[in-house]
Amino acid sequence: MSAVQPPALILAAGRGERMRPLSDVCPKPLLHVRGKPLIEWHLEALAAAGVTQVVINTAWLEEQFPAALGDGARWGLSIRYSTEGRDHGGALETAGGIAKALPWLAGKDSDPFWVVSGDMFLPGFAFPAAEAARFAVSRKLAHLWLVANAPHHPQGDFGIDAASGLATTRGLRRTWAGVGLFRAEMFAGIPPGTRLALRPRLDAALAAARLGAQAWNGGWADVGSAERLAALNAGV
Numbered sequence: 001m002s003a004v005q006p007p008a009l010i011l012a013a014g015r016g017e018r019m020r021p022l023s024d025v026c027p028k029p030l031l032h033v034r035g036k037p038l039i040e041w042h043l044e045a046l047a048a049a050g051v052t053q054v055v056i057n058t059a060w061l062e063e064q065f066p067a068a069l070g071d072g073a074r075w076g077l078s079i080r081y082s083t084e085g086r087d088h089g090g091a092l093e094t095a096g097g098i099a100k101a102l103p104w105l106a107g108k109d110s111d112p113f114w115v116v117s118g119d120m121f122l123p124g125f126a127f128p129a130a131e132a133a134r135f136a137v138s139r140k141l142a143h144l145w146l147v148a149n150a151p152h153h154p155q156g157d158f159g160i161d162a163a164s165g166l167a168t169t170r171g172l173r174r175t176w177a178g179v180g181l182f183r184a185e186m187f188a189g190i191p192p193g194t195r196l197a198l199r200p201r202l203d204a205a206l207a208a209a210r211l212g213a214q215a216w217n218g219g220w221a222d223v224g225s226a227e228r229l230a231a232l233n234a235g236v
Contacts, residue, residue: 005114005129006136006181007053007105008046009098010039012118013084013091015060018225027061028223029118030068033232037068038223039118047075049127051114055101057082059091080104087193094198098182099190106184112136117178121232124218125179132181135212140166141186141205143212146174147220158206160213167206167213177216 016023022031029039039056046054054077058065062085072079082101084092092100098115105113112135114127125145135143144167149156156173160166186201205211223229 005050005052005127006112006132007055008051008114008116008127009055009057009082009101009105010042010116010118011057011094011097011178012039012065013057013059013062013097014119015091016119019223019229020226022226022229023060025061027058027064030064031223031229033121033223033229038121039069041121041123042116042118043069043072043075043077043079045122045125046114046127047077050129051127052076052078053104054079055082055104056080056118057084057092057097057101059083059085062086092193092195094196095187095190095201096194096196098198099187099194099196100192102184102187109183109185109188111184112181113184115180115182119223120178121221121223122177122179122216122219125177125216125220127179135181135183138212139210140181140183140212141208141210142180142182142202143214144180144202145177145216146213147177147216149173149175150222152222152224158211158213160215164209165212165214166209167211169206174215177220178222179216181212 012029016028030037158167159171161168
C-alpha cells in the first residue's frame with residue numbers, strides 16, 4: 001500500500017448502561033457479534049487497511065481488554081491501552097479520552113489519526129488509506145462518515161455539503177457512524193485527565209468550516225442495547 005496509514009484509536013471506555021446486564025460482567029466492545037468480539041471486527045479491518053499502531057482507551061472492566069486482545073500481534077498490530085479507569089477513576093468521555101491518548105497518536109498538532117467507536121458495527125468499512133492521505137494535506141480538523149438516521153436517532157447530527165465536502169447544519173441530516181479522521185490540533189490544550197465531550201469540538205470545527213463529512217452507505221449498527229445486539233446476532 002502506497003499511502004502510509006496513520007494510527008487509530010478505538011473508543012472502548014464506556015460503561016454500557018443500556019447493555020446491562022450483559023455489560024455488568026463484560027465490556028460492551030468485547031461482547032460477541034456474529035461469532036467474535038465486536039472490537040475484533042475493527043482490529044481486522046484496521047490491519048487489512050495497513051494500519052499498524054492502535055490505541056484502545058479503557059475504563060470499565062478494563063483489565064479484560066489486554067487479557068482478550070494482548071499486544072495485537074495476532075492481527076499484525078501493535079496495541080497500546082490508555083487506561084482511564086486506573087489512571088483517572090473512570091471514563092473521560094470522547095474528547096477527554098482522545099486527549100489522554102494523544103501522545104501515542106500524534107507527535108505534532110497537524111498529525112492525523114483514525115478514531116472509531118468500539119460499540120459500532122461497521123462491516124465492510126475499509127479505513128481507506130486514500131482518504132487518510134487526502135485528509136492529511138487538507139485544512140480540516142476532522143472528517144466524519146455519516147449514515148442514514150436510525151429510529152433511535154431520527155434527527156441526525158450533520159448534513160453534507162456536496163460542493164465542499166464539509167459538514168453543514170442545513171438540508172438532510174445524517175448520523176455520525178462513529179468513525180472518522182481527526183487532527184491533533186482539535187484537542188490541543190485539553191489537560192490529560194479532563195472529562196470532556198466531543199460534540200462542542202465538532203461544532204467549533206463546523207463553525208470554522210473545518211469539519212469534513214461524507215456518506216457511508218454500507219453496513220452499520222449502533223450496538224447500544226441488548227436488544228440491538230440480539231437482533232444483529234439473529235441476522236436482523
